[in-house]
Amino acid sequence: MSDIVKGMPSGHGDSYQLNTTSLIRHAARTYPEQEIVFRNRDGSWGRYTYADCYTRVQRGANLLRSLGVEAGDVVGILDWNSRRHFESYWSIPGIGAVMLQMNLRLAQEDLSYVTDHSGASVVLVDETLLPVAEALATQSSSVREWVVMTDKPLTEIKTSLPRVRHFEDLLARAEPVYDWPVIDETSTYSACYTTGTTGNPKGVYYSHRGIYLHTMAQAANLRMCGDDAAMIVTPMFHAQAWGLPQSAVYSATKIVLPGQYRAEDTSTLVDAMITEDVTVVNGAPVIFQPMLDYIKSLDSRPDFGRARLLSGSTEPALSLMRDFFELTGADIIHAYGATETGPTAAVNIGLKRSLQRKLTPGEKWDMKRSQGLPLNGIDVRIVDAEGRDLPHDGVAQGEILLRGPWIAESYRDLDDDTERFLDGYWRSGDVGTISPDGYIKLTDRLKDVxxxxxxxxxxxxxxxxxxxxxxxxxxxxxxxxxxxxxxxxxxxxxxxxxxxxxxxxxxxxxxxxxxxxxxxxxxxxxxxxxxxxxxxxxxxxxxxxxxxxxx
Amino acid sequence: MSDIVKGMPSGHGDSYQLNTTSLIRHAARTYPEQEIVFRNRDGSWGRYTYADCYTRVQRGANLLRSLGVEAGDVVGILDWNSRRHFESYWSIPGIGAVMLQMNLRLAQEDLSYVTDHSGASVVLVDETLLPVAEALATQSSSVREWVVMTDKPLTEIKTSLPRVRHFEDLLARAEPVYDWPVIDETSTYSACYTTGTTGNPKGVYYSHRGIYLHTMAQAANLRMCGDDAAMIVTPMFHAQAWGLPQSAVYSATKIVLPGQYRAEDTSTLVDAMITEDVTVVNGAPVIFQPMLDYIKSLDSRPDFGRARLLSGSTEPALSLMRDFFELTGADIIHAYGATETGPTAAVNIGLKRSLQRKLTPGEKWDMKRSQGLPLNGIDVRIVDAEGRDLPHDGVAQGEILLRGPWIAESYRDLDDDTERFLDGYWRSGDVGTISPDGYIKLTDRLKDVxxxxxxxxxxxxxxxxxxxxxxxxxxxxxxxxxxxxxxxxxxxxxxxxxxxxxxxxxxxxxxxxxxxxxxxxxxxxxxxxxxxxxxxxxxxxxxxxxxxxxx
CATH class of the missing domain: 3.30.300.30 (ANL, C-terminal domain)
Incomplete structure (x- = not known):
């Protein structure tokens, strides 16, 4: 890293800490009536408002404090895309604690490793995931409190966990107002572990500041506003569902939480898009392709003309993008990132005017398969095997390096992570080109090139x-x-x-x-x-x- | 201020400093072909690209260094909304120096006070403003270098200034690449002095961080993108023209710089909107009303259906907003702020859906006269004469207090500014109400209530x-x-x-x-x-x- 030059001190609001709590508080104050729609365990849908949600968030903060959770402690959450999970995004970090995103699909030993490595002392667990928690409890030593999230009374919950607390009972008894602390913005907001093909999962610890800036950048990039409705399909235990829950709150959009997603829920997602006039969805080709297939089976074609479908993971097939657009008007937008990148590093939204004029229709569709332009704030380089910069000519292939206010600078307690970083940049392990006008195009994984x-x-x-x-x-x-x-x-x-x-x-x-x-x-x-x-x-x-x- | 609570340290990109330079660098890398259109002194228009501009910005940085400007030094600029002024927004702060925004409409003694108070050692001055500089030179003691910005050769410039350097000559000789330093983000980006009815002008010193965050918030709020074209009409010596130059760059919009604005230039502004397909304009009723009058005189009505006209200063008259919309489709958007607030604190954009359903057409227009919702990140309170919080019920009137990452926390070298701040909030001196759903409505100035x-x-x-x-x-x-x-x-x-x-x-x-x-x-x-x-x-x-x- 270069040395940091100090200029003249300013009298600007620099003591103001970027705390995620202020995002939900602001939404509750300016859009108290905005709706949050959520799917219950039994498949029915419920709805409440930002104002109601914020009250439950404050109760949740008091609940955590009543369990002895302090600033710097780690609270895990094992849940689908539920409203309780959504509330935890604000209540846990709001008191200065760390939200551990527990990937329920991890192998048991990996999840156990993650839990103990983070030092999580309290875990909030959805009743359907009690078996995961029970298996974890036999291996993990750090957790002292298990809190079950369910609509049933505690007496109906069967579990082998030594002692279980009942989230809703505690919440009902907690005070509905919380006097939020001002948290140093570099404090950890949440922790998410990334799993490679070798070795233990590696901990990426996100700061309030990083999340706040990622949130603003994503909201600006997706041009979201209070007239939008965002449906969170990407699992919320995956790098904050790519930050959409936060950028939706920043923009005060309606929020749709579809709960657990299984392949057979495809129709539910499409129906929810229609019913709730959803305009922003996150997902991946593996989710959007079945949605498209279902839409093709419908008698009438839905109008998703305002919809932006944010597609991570692998490049969407051209046929998927084209058919979705031609049938419904929805725009599938490929995005690029990783757990280490907050996670959004680049988004391919809105082909530039200059290219609109220049390209043939076929070339335009092809352009949509690129990983797009880096978000403003993200610096991108491509380097050869010796770490030398390569030209941004759309031809030279190099490993993609990323740096920015929401890009990881280290892994938690990893003895030697130097090979994953270079000059303050994170090494993505992806190989690609950068065009003269900034478009990133992945060509391979470094290990496969x-x-x-x-x-x-x-x-x-x-x-x-x-x-x-x-x-x-x-x-x-x-x-x-x-x-x-x-x-x-x-x-x-x-x-x-x-x-x-x-x-x-x-x-x-x-x-x-x-x-x-x-x-x-x-x-x-x-x-x-x-x-x-x-x-x-x-x-x-x-x-x-x-x-x-x-x- | 509350104490700041430290949570767990994170491994996020928190050492990354929010430097304004990265905004223009990013734009030049990702939208090198995007146009910047500017009006020359003779009334003709010129155009160049972000890539060209960024090269001139780098030359400008080298030019300043060649004049001995160091980090922390102050460089004043006396200019209209020109491309050279625009370039200075990046070159001066980019090297860690402070851009002094010299309000050419200030009384001579005030401008002299501002110059000396800031300690400006170099002033860049447009040739048309040499008389202002000449008067200043007789009173101000801090300036050691005057640099004239003109398209003419130096030999054609007549001035009583003791020695004048020629901006374009120096620029042509300067290297086209600059190795930007990483600047501590709390360092001053620019200084703007606010003039009250009593006392000397008061200095508001903006940090890189504050400007960066204001930029992101404004870009998100105005939903700007590379397909937009922003015309900067508000003087660039007024609180960064309300931040539009920066948020336009953040969003990589086309930029239109109309130069000096005089009442007789109204047709120029409207014509430029048509020719350049302008979609975002900043101004005030005093600018938009004559534009509307001119439009009424045209044979055919222009289509400004995508345009957002950001209107500061006084509340726009209903007739102005309605007629502009009915004739052209343009949306006049009232915004609220002050030099001390970065300057955008609140914007009335896009009536909420809940109100769209509830209000009559007349009530909707009336709502557009309110100052709107605070930008996310801005905390607003209203207090009575004793500083007690008043309810946000749309009825109780109190002084509006503002706090946030781009709100001033002090005035520069002002012995006693305590009466302008309360609990870390800036006292606006405005009296107003806040509705239960967050809308600010000004009712008076505190001194007039x-x-x-x-x-x-x-x-x-x-x-x-x-x-x-x-x-x-x-x-x-x-x-x-x-x-x-x-x-x-x-x-x-x-x-x-x-x-x-x-x-x-x-x-x-x-x-x-x-x-x-x-x-x-x-x-x-x-x-x-x-x-x-x-x-x-x-x-x-x-x-x-x-x-x-x-x-």
């Missing part, structure tokens, strides 16, 4: 080109060690009839996009490709298998 | 009601001392035929809006009301004249 002769070859681009052949079912391209070139690409291909293709035919598929030296000399035909537990092609296994391979 | 029997009577409301009488030309209501009630209202009225009205008729005008005890017992008929130098009714003079008045 093939490093050959000092240049990088995108395994993903090559795979996409090869599967374009009608006979190919799937393909993986990996780098194998090479004495002269460091690595050379090897393609592993599964064909429908298990036959091989002439090498010229494979090279023909790649000719448009790759230089001659980049073409694989070797194409191996296999019966199947290994998969990871989440269904991705396991390139790590492939690299291990073929590490001794020589052409 | 009539304090009677422990309650406040709005002089403005009473004046507005009285001038509603067809025979009344103008009216002023002042408080005169009263032994029992502290003050009682006295109305001073000018009628067209110099006749008097029966007191019952006056009370009849007031009956709807005022309680019986609030009605003035005394109405005095006068030939004329005294005026201040800027044309406002001089209530201070009236109060002095009638201070001995007894009913």
């Amino acid at each position: 093939i490093k050959s002769g000092g240049e990088w070859i995108s395994s993903i681009d090559m795979e996409n080109a090869i599967v374009g052949h009608p006979a190919v079912v799937e393909a993986a391209v990996i780098g194998v060690p090479h004495p002269k070139w460091q690595e050379r690409p090897v393609a592993l291909v599964v064909t429908a009839d298990r036959s091989s293709l002439p090498i010229k035919e494979v090279h023909g598929l790649l000719a448009d996009r790759f230089a001659k030296w980049q073409l694989p000399e070797t194409v191996l035909y296999v019966d199947a490709l290994p998969r990871t537990s989440v269904g991705k092609i396991d390139k790590k296994a492939l690299r291990a298998t073929y590490s001794e391979f020589r052409e | 009539i304090k009677s029997g422990g309650e406040w009577i709005s002089s403005i409301d009473m004046e507005n009601a009285i001038v509603g009488h067809p025979a009344v030309v103008e009216a002023a209501v002042i408080g005169v001392p009263h032994p029992k009630w502290q003050e009682r209202p006295v109305a001073l009225v000018v009628t067209a035929d110099r006749s008097s009205l029966p007191i019952k008729e006056v009370h009849g005008l007031l009956a709807d809006r005022f309680a019986k005890w609030q009605l003035p017992e005394t109405v005095l008929y006068v030939d004329a009301l005294p005026r201040t130098s800027v044309g406002k009714i001089d209530k201070k003079a009236l109060r002095a004249t009638y201070s001995e008045f007894r009913e």
Whole structure:
């Protein structure tokens, strides 16, 4: 990092701390009547207002204090996208405590590790997730209080937990007013653990300041206002559901909380969009594709002309984006980020005027697959294997580095995280290009990219080109060690009839996009490709298998 | 202020300093092709891009360094809304120096006071304002370098200044790249002096952090994006033209800089709106009314359906807002603030849905005259004369207090500014109400409000009601001392035929809006009301004249 230069001191409001509490307080004061709609456990919907919500948030703060929670303590929450989860976003950090986002899909030992590593002393748990909590209680040593969130009386709750408190009973007894402290803005707001393919989950601890700035940037970027209605589909235990709960409150939009999302709930999401006039949704292709399929089955097409569907995770397919738009008017907006980036780092919203004029319709759709422009406040670099900056010419591929007020600068209590940071930038592990006008386009993961002769070859681009052949079912391209070139690409291909293709035919598929030296000399035909537990092609296994391979 | 509670330290990007430089750098990287359009001195228009502008900003930074300007130094600028002024918004603070906003309309002794008080050592001056600089040079002792901004060669510039440097010559010789320092975010970005009716101008010193946060909030609030075009009409020496230059850059909008604005330039503004497809304008009723009059004279009505006209200063007349909307589709948006508030504190944009359903068309228009909702981040209170909080019921009138990350916490080097601050809030001197759903409505200035029997009577409301009488030309209501009630209202009225009205008729005008005890017992008929130098009714003079008045 550069040295920090001090100019003349100012008399501006710099002692004012950016506290997330002020976001919900402001919303409750200026939009007390705005609605929050939530799906109950039994599938029915309820609704209340920002004013009601804020009262429950204040009661929740008093509840936590009554359990002995102090500033700096960690309170975990195990819940779906419920109103209680939403309230906890404000009550827990509001008293200066840390909200631990407990990913209920983690393997039991990982969740146990996360809980103990964070030192969570209190956990709020939805009744449907009691089995997760019960398993956790046998392994985790830090939790001293379990609080069950349910609409039933405590007597109807069966659990093996040693002692359970009843959230709603405590809440009803708590005072409805809380005198919020002013919290140092660099204090932790929440903690979210990221899981890699190796090692323990790594803790990303978000500050009030970082969350506040991310919230403002997202609200500005999505152009949200009180006339919007935001539906939170992304799990709220994933990096604050990408910050949408907070930016919705900042903008005083209506909020729709669909509870637990399962594949069979697709119709519920679409119906809620129609009923509640939803205009902002977060999700991913794996959620939007079934929604689109359901919409196609409807007798009449809904009008989602105001809707912005924020799509994280993998790039949305062109057909998904186009069909959704043509059927409903909704705009699927690809966004880029990670737990470490707050999480929104870039958003592909609203193609620039200059490009609108210049591009063909096909090129415009293609542009929508890029990861978009970094949010104002985020600095982006691409660097080669030696950490040297590469040009932003839309061609040079490098690892994407990110820096900004809501980008992680460290992992919690990790002995050696230096390899994940460079000059104050977080190393994303993503490989991509940056165009002269700032668009980020991911091309690969750093660990999958093939490093050959000092240049990088995108395994993903090559795979996409090869599967374009009608006979190919799937393909993986990996780098194998090479004495002269460091690595050379090897393609592993599964064909429908298990036959091989002439090498010229494979090279023909790649000719448009790759230089001659980049073409694989070797194409191996296999019966199947290994998969990871989440269904991705396991390139790590492939690299291990073929590490001794020589052409 | 409350004590600041420290929670758990975070690993978030909190060492990242909010520097305004990153706003323009980001815009130049992500929207290099976006246009900035500017009016030249000869009335012609020029245009360049964000990329070009950013290069000139970097040259400007090198230029300043070559003049010996260091972090913490003050550089004044005397200019209209030009591109050079715009560039200075980034180059001066970018090197850690302070941009002194020199109000060219100030009385000469005030401008001299401001210059010396700030300690400005370098002044950039537009050639048309050399006479102002020349007068200043005879009085001010702090300035050591004068730099003239002109398109002419230096040899054509006639001036009595002892030595003048030529901005464009220096700029052409300066390097086009500047390695920006990271500036402590609490360092001063700019200084703007506010002039009251008494005493010397008071210095408000804005921090990088405050400006950055104001910028984000305004961009979010005005829902600006790269498809917008912002025309900066408010003078750029007035509290950063209300922050629009920065929020436009944040949103990467096209920017239109109309240069010097004179009454005869009204057609230029309207024509520029049409030609450049302008969607955001800042101004005031005194600017928008002539624009409307000019539009009425046009053969065809322009379509300003996307336009938001941000109107500060006095409340826009209903007829102005309605006619502008009905003729062009443009939305006049009243905003509230002051030099001390960054300056935007509240904006009346986009009537809430709940009110859209509830109000009649007439009531909706009336709502648009309120000062709107505070920006998220701004805390508002209303207090009585003893500083006690009053209810937000839309009825109780109190002085408006403001606090937030871009609200002044002090004046520069003012021995005793305690009476202008209360519990960390800035005292606005404005009297108003706050509705249960957060709308601010100004009713008076604190110094003009009539304090009677422990309650406040709005002089403005009473004046507005009285001038509603067809025979009344103008009216002023002042408080005169009263032994029992502290003050009682006295109305001073000018009628067209110099006749008097029966007191019952006056009370009849007031009956709807005022309680019986609030009605003035005394109405005095006068030939004329005294005026201040800027044309406002001089209530201070009236109060002095009638201070001995007894009913």
